[in-house]
Amino acid sequence: MLAFISRRMAAAVAMLLVIGTIIFSLLIIVPGDPAELLLSTGGGSASAEAIANLRVNMGLDKPVLTQYVTFLYNTARLDFGTSIVDNGSISSVIALRLPRTLEIIIAGTIFALLLAIPAGTAAGLRAGGKFDIAASAINALLTSIPGFVLGTLFIFFFAQVLGWLPAGGYVAFAANPMQHLQMLVLPALTVGLHLATIVFRMTRASVLEMRGHDWVRTAVAKGLRRKRVVRRHILYNALGPIITVVGLQLGILLGSTVLVEFIYNWPGLSGLLVSAVEQRDYPTVRAVILTVAAIFIGINLVIDILSSLLDPRIRLQ
Amino acid sequence: MTPSDCLSPTRRGVLISLGAGIVAMTLPHGTLAQTPPSVLKFGLSTFPPTIKPFDNTGGAANTVKLMLYRGLMGYDASGKLVTELAESFSWTDPTTVVFKLRPNAVFHDGSPVTSADVAFSLNEITKNGSTAFLKSDLKIISSVEAVDDKTVKITLKAPSAIFLDLLASYCCPVISKKSTDGETIGAGPFTLKGSEKNVYIEVARFKDFYMADQPRVEGIRFVAYADENLRYAALEAGDVDLIEYLPWTQFDTVEASKTLKMKATLGPFMFLLFNVTSGPFANPKVRQAVGYAIERQDVVDAAFAGRGEPLFGFPNPRGSKFDLADPAHEWKYDVEKAKALLAEAGYANGFECRLLATATYGMHQDTASVVQAYLGAIGINATLDLPDWGTRVTAGKEGKYDIAVHGTSGNYNDPDALWSLLYSGNPSYLQSFGFKSARIDGLLEQGRNEVDPDKRKAIYQQLVVAYYEEVPQVPLNWRIQAYAMKQSVEGFEQLPGFLSGSSGYALDETKFA
Numbered sequence: 001m002l003a004f005i006s007r008r009m010a011a012a013v014a015m016l017l018v019i020g021t022i023i024f025s026l027l028i029i030v031p032g033d034p035a036e037l038l039l040s041t042g043g044g045s046a047s048a049e050a051i052a053n054l055r056v057n058m059g060l061d062k063p064v065l066t067q068y069v070t071f072l073y074n075t076a077r078l079d080f081g082t083s084i085v086d087n088g089s090i091s092s093v094i095a096l097r098l099p100r101t102l103e104i105i106i107a108g109t110i111f112a113l114l115l116a117i118p119a120g121t122a123a124g125l126r127a128g129g130k131f132d133i134a135a136s137a138i139n140a141l142l143t144s145i146p147g148f149v150l151g152t153l154f155i156f157f158f159a160q161v162l163g164w165l166p167a168g169g170y171v172a173f174a175a176n177p178m179q180h181l182q183m184l185v186l187p188a189l190t191v192g193l194h195l196a197t198i199v200f201r202m203t204r205a206s207v208l209e210m211r212g213h214d215w216v217r218t219a220v221a222k223g224l225r226r227k228r229v230v231r232r233h234i235l236y237n238a239l240g241p242i243i244t245v246v247g248l249q250l251g252i253l254l255g256s257t258v259l260v261e262f263i264y265n266w267p268g269l270s271g272l273l274v275s276a277v278e279q280r281d282y283p284t285v286r287a288v289i290l291t292v293a294a295i296f297i298g299i300n301l302v303i304d305i306l307s308s309l310l311d312p313r314i315r316l317q
Numbered sequence: 318m319t320p321s322d323c324l325s326p327t328r329r330g331v332l333i334s335l336g337a338g339i340v341a342m343t344l345p346h347g348t349l350a351q352t353p354p355s356v357l358k359f360g361l362s363t364f365p366p367t368i369k370p371f372d373n374t375g376g377a378a379n380t381v382k383l384m385l386y387r388g389l390m391g392y393d394a395s396g397k398l399v400t401e402l403a404e405s406f407s408w409t410d411p412t413t414v415v416f417k418l419r420p421n422a423v424f425h426d427g428s429p430v431t432s433a434d435v436a437f438s439l440n441e442i443t444k445n446g447s448t449a450f451l452k453s454d455l456k457i458i459s460s461v462e463a464v465d466d467k468t469v470k471i472t473l474k475a476p477s478a479i480f481l482d483l484l485a486s487y488c489c490p491v492i493s494k495k496s497t498d499g500e501t502i503g504a505g506p507f508t509l510k511g512s513e514k515n516v517y518i519e520v521a522r523f524k525d526f527y528m529a530d531q532p533r534v535e536g537i538r539f540v541a542y543a544d545e546n547l548r549y550a551a552l553e554a555g556d557v558d559l560i561e562y563l564p565w566t567q568f569d570t571v572e573a574s575k576t577l578k579m580k581a582t583l584g585p586f587m588f589l590l591f592n593v594t595s596g597p598f599a600n601p602k603v604r605q606a607v608g609y610a611i612e613r614q615d616v617v618d619a620a621f622a623g624r625g626e627p628l629f630g631f632p633n634p635r636g637s638k639f640d641l642a643d644p645a646h647e648w649k650y651d652v653e654k655a656k657a658l659l660a661e662a663g664y665a666n667g668f669e670c671r672l673l674a675t676a677t678y679g680m681h682q683d684t685a686s687v688v689q690a691y692l693g694a695i696g697i698n699a700t701l702d703l704p705d706w707g708t709r710v711t712a713g714k715e716g717k718y719d720i721a722v723h724g725t726s727g728n729y730n731d732p733d734a735l736w737s738l739l740y741s742g743n744p745s746y747l748q749s750f751g752f753k754s755a756r757i758d759g760l761l762e763q764g765r766n767e768v769d770p771d772k773r774k775a776i777y778q779q780l781v782v783a784y785y786e787e788v789p790q791v792p793l794n795w796r797i798q799a800y801a802m803k804q805s806v807e808g809f810e811q812l813p814g815f816l817s818g819s820s821g822y823a824l825d826e827t828k829f830a
Contacts, residue, residue, distance in 0.1 A: 032707030033714075038366055038374055039448070040710055040746070046373060047453040047743055054448045085366050088514060096513075155547065159554040167550040169540060170516060265542055265551075267516045275515055275543075278677075279366060280707050 001308070008304050012297045019293045020075060020286065024068055027282045034058060034084055034280040058084040071286065080287035085279050090287045093272060098291065100170070101268035104260065105253045107184055108191030109246065116196040117242070120203025121235055127208050135200070143197040151190045151263035158186060168265035187264045191257060195249055202245045206238035213237075251299065255292055355535040357806070357827060360548045360560035364515045364541035370490045370501050371442050371449035376561065376818050379487040381539055383821030384520045386490030386503035389416055389435065390481050394810035394823045396636050396730060398481055402430050402491050402504060402527065411476040411768055412459070418467040422527045424493045424504045432463035437494035439471075450488040453743060476768050482729040487819060506532040506825050515541060533808065533828035552577065552801055559802040559809065559827075565622040565680075571801050580810055581799035583625070584817035585726035586632045587616065587684050589791040592716050594751035597668050604788035606658035607720070608648030611691045617794045620683035624799075628792040631781040635795075635814035636730035639774045646785035655695045667696020673718035677706035684793065685722045692720075713746030723747065724796065727815035732777045733765050734815050739789050754787050805830045 035054035039046035055061050062070075074081055080090035123132040142150075159167035166183055173180040210216065211234050219233045258270040269288060276284035365378030370386050373379065391401035400406065403416040422430040439461050442449040449455075457477055462470040473480060483489060493502035506528070507520035518539045522532055540557060542548035545564040552560045563571065563579055571579045589607060591598040598604055613627030629647035633639065659665060672692070674685035682703055689699045699720065704712065712718055725747060727734025737743060740761050741753040760780040767773045798817050802809060808826040812819050 030708075031704075031711040033711055036710055036714065036746075037707050039372065039450070046448070046450050048745070050372075050448045050450065050452050053446050056446075057448065086514065093514060152546070155550050159556075160550050163554060166556045167554040168542070168547050169551070169556060262544060263547065265540075265544070265547060267513070271515065275364070278705070278707065 004308060005305060008301055012301050015297055016290065016294060017072075020072070020290055021068075023286050023289050024071055027280075027285060028064055030280075032280045033060075034282065035060065037280055038085060060084075071283075075286075075290065080290075081283050083276075083281050083284050085281045085284075090284050093284070094269065094287060094291055097267065097269045097272050100266065101254065101257055101261070101270060104184065104187045104191055104257060104266060104268065105250060107188035108195060108253075109250065111188055111192030112195035112199050113246070115192070116199035117203050117235075120200040121207050121230070121238075123200070124204040124207025124238075125211060125230070125234075127204070132204075136204075139197050139200050142193055147190055147194055148259045148263055150193065151186070151260060154186050154190060155263070168263070170265065170267050183264075183266075187260050187266050190260050190263070191253065195246075195253070198245060198249060199242060202242050203238065206241050207234055210234045210238045251296060254295065355829070357534045357537045357559060357824075357829075358557040359537055359539045360551050360557040361539050361541045362545070362548065362562040363543055365518070368518075369448075370438075370492050370503065371447070371451070371488055373450035373488050377539075377541070379818055380561070380821035380824075381518055381520075382487050382490070383505065383819070384507040384537060384824065385505040385509060386487075386492060386501070387505045388438075388484055388486070388490045389418075390485035392485055392812055392816055392819055392822050394812065394826065396813045396816045398485055401485070406481075412473040413470065414473075414480070415464070415468060415470045418469070419527050420467065421525075422504055423525050424502045425508045425523060426493065426495065426502050427525070428493060428495070428502075429466075430491060430493075430504050431466045432469035433466075434494050435469045435491050436461040436463055438489075438491045441492070442489065451483055451486060454483050455489075475766050478765060478768050478773060479729065479731055479733045482731065485819075486728055487821070507537065510536065517541070528825065531825040533826060537824065549801070552803070555803075558806050558829075559800060561800055563799040563801040565624045565797070567801070568622065568624055568797075568799065571799075576804055577801055578804055579799045579801040581624075581797045582811050582813050582817050583635050583795040584798040584814055585724055586628055586795045587620075587680075587722065587724040587793040588628075588632070589688065589793065590713070590718075590721040590723055590747075590749045591752070591788075591790075592719050592721075592750040594716060596719060597662070597664055597670070598719060600662045601786070601788050602658045602662040603664060604791060605648070606655040606662070606695065607692065607697070608788065608791045609651045609655035609658065610695045610697075611688060611791075611793065612650045613794050615691075616684055616687045617796075619687050620680050621794070621796050624797040626795045628794050630792065631732075631784045632735065632792050632795075633732055633777075633781075634727060634730045634734060636816065637732060637814070638730075638770065639732065639777055641732065641774075641777055641781050643778065643781045643785075646782050648785075648791065652694060659695060659697075664696075667698065669698050669700070670719035671702050672699035673702045673709060673712055673721040675706050675709040676703040677709070678724075680796070681722050681724065684724070688720075688722060688793075710746050713750070716750035718750070726818055728818070730814040730816055732780065733761070736761055736765070739784075749789055752789050754783070754789065756783050757787060757789060 035051050035058055039051055039054060059067070080094070082089055119135050123135045126132055155167050158165045165185055169183055171179045171183060216229065216233050219229045257268060258274055260266070261268045261271040262274065269292070273285065273288040276288065361377040361380070363375065363377045365381050366374045368378055368381050368385065370382060387401045389401060389403040391399055393399050402419060402422045404419040406414055406416045408414050418430055418432065424430060439455065439458060441447065442451055443455050443458065457473050457475060457480065459472045459474045464470050490503060496502045506523055506526045508523050510519040510521040512518040519536060521536045522534065526532065542551055545562060548560050549564055549567050551557045568579070571577045591604055593599045613629070617623060617625040617627060629649055630643065631641060633641040659667065672685055672689055674681040676682055685701055685703070689701055692699045702718065713721055725738070737745070738747050739757055741758055757780065760776055760783060764773055764776045764780065767776060800809065800811055800820065806827060807830050808828050810823045811817055812823065
């Protein structure tokens with residue numbers, strides 16, 4: 001078992017090294033000088049001398065190989081260094097931002113599950129019925145509307161027309177819990193509705209399949225209560241594929257909340273990555289991508305280990 | 318019972334979920350209004366990359382910097398040059414100016430603003446290794462002498478007509494000599510209260526600011542909204558009180574609104590640049606042909622919702638001391654003349670070229686589309702190249718284009734403000750790649766070093782002609798820049814012309830009704 005875990009961990013480290021090297025190389029290739037960009041924000045330009053001095057301050061005058069070795073050495077020590085734009089600690093910013101992205105993902109997922117599992121079950125149980133037709137039509141509509149369009153519509157309707165919710169922004173929970181939750185509603189709703197469409201389809205199909213099985217007919221024939229038949233014999237068995245899909249979607253959402261964060265001005269990890277790319281803040285871009293990659297690889301590693309515990313044959317493969 | 322009968326609990330679940338969602342959403346938005354009304358909430362277009370006192374990192378950063386730092390000179394709300402930390406000044410000869418500092422001017426740490434701090438600040442800008450925006454411009458300083466604690470004498474290497482304007486720049490504040498790399502001590506109307514990168518910057522009223530009755534609000538909370546539509550939505554929803562860069566498409570809405578108002582000025586301008594190192598655009602006749610080929614009102618209508626004015630010649634800023642209008646040296650829309658010039662240059666059948674703009678800014682992209690269409694009408698088939706802003710800047714600097722769209726503003730309302738766009742001694746992506754003109758450089762130098770207004774006007778009239786004949790750029794249009802705010806916000810004015818980027822000065826007098 002120990003050998004298996006060691007092998008998997010070594011593979012994970014190797015994968016991170018490859019990812020780190022690819023990111024480093026890509027950022028060298030991509031055009032755009034961080035020093036010139038910083039001093040030309042808003043359309044102006046500084047003197048060539050000022051730009052050259054800033055390049056020295058940013059450490060960009062050093063040979064690429066030196067920069068690469070320094071990057072590997074610092075990353076190995078889990079030191080992401082400082083932003084070349086404002087000299088702020090990158091680790092601190094990531095520690096601040098990551099929970100916020102996770103917050104809208106988790107809130108959105110809870111909303112999606114609360115909405116889609118009951119609705120999908122109801123639609124599956126009465127496939128072809130009025131509710132199923134209506135819910136499936138709404139689902140198809142929501143699936144076809146991109147997140148940024150939905151977000152824009154929500155802002156217009158709930159903030160500008162009704163004035164119920166803020167248009168966007170962020171306030172820390174500790175500073176003002178109510179305001180924080182209100183600002184969370186629309187981003188979570190936008191993430192959640194898209195996820196709900198996927199969960200709805202999966203739940204409906206899964207329930208539809210389960211309700212046709214012999215054991216359900218038997219349970220009904222035995223005179224079991226309706227609740228018990230649905231919960232224990234249909235939904236319980238239908239949950240497997242739903243959990244798999246939700247798990248996969250959570251991973252995807254971690255890297256794809258960019259538009260939602262942008263639309264609602266929610267200062268999460270994705271927003272940090274976008275602004276860092278725009279400013280060519282190389283250390284921050286590398287740190288954010290490596291963090292997301294490490295989370296993905298970490299989750300896979302845990303799943304591998306858990307699977308091997310459940311099924312020892314995996315260890316031998 | 319059949320499985321399909323087993324719906325009751327599930328239906329209830331659906332209703333509970335929906336109900337919970339609706340309750341959550343209908344929480345009264347009024348509970349958000351926790352911030353005291355004496356704190357102004359300001360929606361910025363971008364989060365300031367840095368607020369280093371002497372660097373120029375964009376309009377948002379400059380607005381925040383004007384809250385924290387002030388210099389010897391400044392501007393009032395009408396754009397008039399006024400003294401700031403200096404109480405008075407006098408020119409003892411054309412190259413020597415003596416400033417008397419205000420006796421009650423103090424830094425945020427309580428220490429008085431002294432002539433030693435002025436000398437320290439100017440040295441920080443001009444010293445080796447500095448990244449200051451005005452480093453090249455302020456090399457005109459020969460010496461800075463602290464006559465006494467409150468008197469400072471600055472001697473210049475040559476007379477300068479714009480020296481006081483340079484001192485009024487948001488990039489030329491006086492900071493305490495006790496400042497370190499980590500902490501800059503300024504003497505602005507507000508102190509830094511808190512900030513989070515890419516989220517907000519909050520400043521609090523500095524009670525010992527030299528103007529006893531200013532600022533008129535207890536603080537300002539700057540929140541960055543990169544998306545212009547969200548920035549406007551935040552204003553309309555009441556999340557913020559004032560926003561910069563009102564989207565052009567919302568001008569009509571704000572003008573018709575009973576709760577919002579705006580302050581607008583013709584400030585920045587759009588123009589075309591050329592790679593003149595080789596190919597057709599190396600020939601000034603081809604560049605002139607481009608000048609005649611474009612119907613500028615269409616650019617204003619398509620890219621700026623009609624909010625702007627065509628610009629046919631030298632971009633003399635609004636509020637300039639000189640009237641340089643010269644209809645004989647302008648490019649009015651004339652397709653036949655454009656075709657004739659192309660034929661004269663040997664390109665009667667037109668040619669292919671690459672038109673560089675950026676997809677990051679919609680106004681650049683839209684302008685490029687209109688320009689592309691009009692170039693096509695005289696046989697110049699331009700392929701659009703629309704990279705992100707960072708790539709566009711590098712492409713401009715390295716000359717990886719044939720013709721490019723750009724838009725910018727100067728820093729003061731004087732023809733000299735065009736220096737960074739026209740003077741070939743400081744090449745950048747703001748200038749046509751490879752363009753050099755001893756004639757234009759010479760006129761710019763003469764204009765800067767001449768202090769007699771009549772003689773300066775004559776010099777700039779020659780510059781207007783040189784601009785038309787040598788075509789360092791083709792101007793397209795002025796664009797209107799606007800701030801929008803709630804009706805309850807009073808006292809804020811947008812500074813005119815090129816000074817629109819210095820409108821932070823007007824926040825001193827901004828208050829709630």
